[in-house]
Amino acid sequence: MATYSRLPGSVALITLQNPPVNALSAAVRQGIVDTVQRALKDPKVTSVVICGQNGKFCGGADIREFAGPMLGPPLVPMIHAIEAVDKPVAAAIEGVALGGGLELALGCHYRIAHSKALLGLPEVTLGLLPGAGGSQRLPRLIGLTAALDLITTGRHISAAEALKLGILDQVTDNNVVDQAVEFVRRVAGQPLDSRRLSTLPCPPDVDSLLDKAMVKVRQRSRGALAPVACVQALMAAASLPYTQGMEKERELLTTLFNSGQARALQYAFFSQRVVGKWSLPSGASWDNSAARPISKAAVIGLGTMGRGIVVALALTGISVVAVETQEKQLAEASQAVPAMLQREAGRRGLATPPGVISFSSNLQDVSEVELVIEAVFEDMSLKLQVFRHLTSVCRPGTLLCSNTSGLDIDQLAAVTQSPGLVVGMHFFAPAHVMKLLEVVYGPRSSPEAVATAMQLGKRMGKVSVAVGNCPGFVGNRMLKPYLEQANFLLEEGATPQQVDEALEEFGFPMGVFRMSDLSGLDVGWRIRKEAGLTGPGVESTRTRQGRRYSPLPDQVCEAGRLGQKTGRGWYQYDGPGGRVARSDPWVHIFLEAYRAEHDLVARSIAPEEILERCLYALINEGFNILQDAMAAGPEDIDAIYVFGYGWPRHHGGPMFHAGQVGLGRILERLQHHHHNHPDVPHLKPSTLLRRLVAVGSPPVQKWREFINKERVHSQL
């Protein structure tokens, strides 16, 4: 709703009230329509201020309403009515003015903001465009170049930047409503024509800026529709009168609204928030478990991951003891880490990186910290040794965390004095940049330890997801069948390029083979050796441990091709560390020889089969994970894949995508592929998938409840 009050001095104050962000729900829109009418009719009112309750102007349209029929007064005529008022109307912006919130402000004649406010048109991130006149008014106010940037990126800008761009008329450190009231009193009676943005001309696109932008956006959007539609809306603004521009905005919005992509992106928005409200099978959850404050931490092992973790902690204002036993590594890290910190602080606009870092080669130096993150090699015996040492050195109550990619957290906990204080904190490379953190709880991890790791992740700006303790946890466990299928496809006749192209066409930033070259092929090779799948003494057949196995990646490593770092992998590069992947004749000859050796006849494989085999195998493992209660719900899996594995956000995440494709279809295709490849257990449809199909394929939002019920009735 919106409340109305008349302040001394003939100013009407309209306050939006819809906690927590004053989203423009039907009730708020009705409230605005009614109160604006009241202000218009009240002869004693000479000017109007619109503000939001509880320090937030407005977070935009109510995204939850998009799932149902749109009721209540529509936004566009509501904003036109405000713009047409013949008394000055000012938006008093505190907190946020985003999306429809900023569009509402653009309909006002003046905009005054608090210096800490954030403004933006983030609709593109929800698969939409600014559909309440924003795509037509903003370029009229700030020009095409700046409007293009804000609308196609959806980025939030500070009040200072908004003032510079000309979006705001005034910025204040004081009470913004008081300032706005004073402002409108001052300007009452002045002509308003030039303040009505819809009546102003839009600058024409003289340098074909928008054509060039369109080319770039199409290249970068990887199949996402909204960025393209945003440019189209700006083209309409630049070339058509306002009314026709608005018609085009509406037409484009309707297309986006009806696209599966908008639903996927809005689901992704809420998933990100759902995972913060974590719960464990024990009943412990975000709202009944207290986190400990952390101000001093240690990181053990300063390789690729450890360095990034030190930077991420320091940026959060935490003092870090950084420990590395190899002299050369320590010397390198003590040069590299401060430089990384400086760079990242600069990128985030922080003047001085807040955390203090001390480097050491002595594990004894971590005795005073409150939390330790171990990031030594992925070797269980080494990690056990480190944890034994830590538990004897650290004071009682210190949280001991491991950045292992998939080893057993419980085994690590078992060698410590307080197993309840051991959790996994699985960061992704580079750890100071990537948004995902898997917080891995073992059977003995205490709610307090999970809560502390989750909160620390949040402080670091991560999307933290609580996951159960199983090999590979959630993300890497699902990756295994995906990689396996990619290798099998090579055996059957595909090339690395064909597989990668199909996946990139789907929207991944990199296909599986380019990604593996980037991460280093030796990572998986080491894990397979540890698992006894390859290495000296293991037979060179295509079956291992009773199931189909492809020795192709092992053989590529044995040839000294470890990916980008050696300048050769599934592709060739300009040299060690090269980044541009080129097809390598060696790989094609190698694949042909391999197929000949194993009597395999290469067949032509369609992109559809590549996608089905790779993605449905991955999705199937997602169902197994839900069934095993290793993830609390499909949103957790989807957030992990979107934020950690490059799953295209406009496809929502693997589990959401399964729902969009249709669970019946996924089941049928898995059955088909499993029939053709009975020696590949990952293709055998999961019981949960079968159960969901049997009950009519409920929408993804209902799976959590269904799984819990099935578990109670022991159906899973």
Ligand SMILES: CCCCCCCCCCCCC[C@H](O)CC(=O)SCCNC(=O)CCNC(=O)[C@H](O)C(C)(C)COP(=O)(O)OP(=O)(O)OC[C@H]1O[C@@H](n2cnc3c(N)ncnc32)[C@H](O)[C@@H]1OP(=O)(O)O
């Ligand atoms: C069929 C054809 C029909 C075609 C025509 C249809 C016509 C429809 C007309 C539409 C016109 C378009 C109008 C406009 O252009 C579209 C929009 O405005 S889209 C919304 C744009 N706004 C945003 O994207 C902002 C989203 N929110 C945020 O970024 C953040 O929440 C925040 C505001 C920066 C605050 O951040 P935090 O303080 O960290 O808080 P949280 O993020 O945790 O949020 C708290 C709580 O609020 C919920 N929430 C936030 N924003 C919204 C919102 N806009 N709508 C609904 N709910 C919102 C959030 O989910 C949290 O709740 P929880 O999930 O925890 O319950």
Ligand SMILES: NC(=O)c1ccc[n+]([C@@H]2O[C@H](COP(=O)([O-])OP(=O)(O)OC[C@H]3O[C@@H](n4cnc5c(N)ncnc54)[C@H](O)[C@@H]3O)[C@@H](O)[C@H]2O)c1
């Ligand atoms: N690299 C990745 O992409 C990635 C991603 C997520 C998780 N991980 C996990 O993070 C951990 C570290 O991986 P990495 O890639 O950073 O390895 P790395 O080889 O780059 O670095 C490991 C570092 O640990 C040091 N070290 C070894 N024993 C030590 C000890 N006893 N005390 C102190 N330092 C010691 C080594 O000298 C080395 O500098 C592994 O468990 C790995 O599985 C890696």
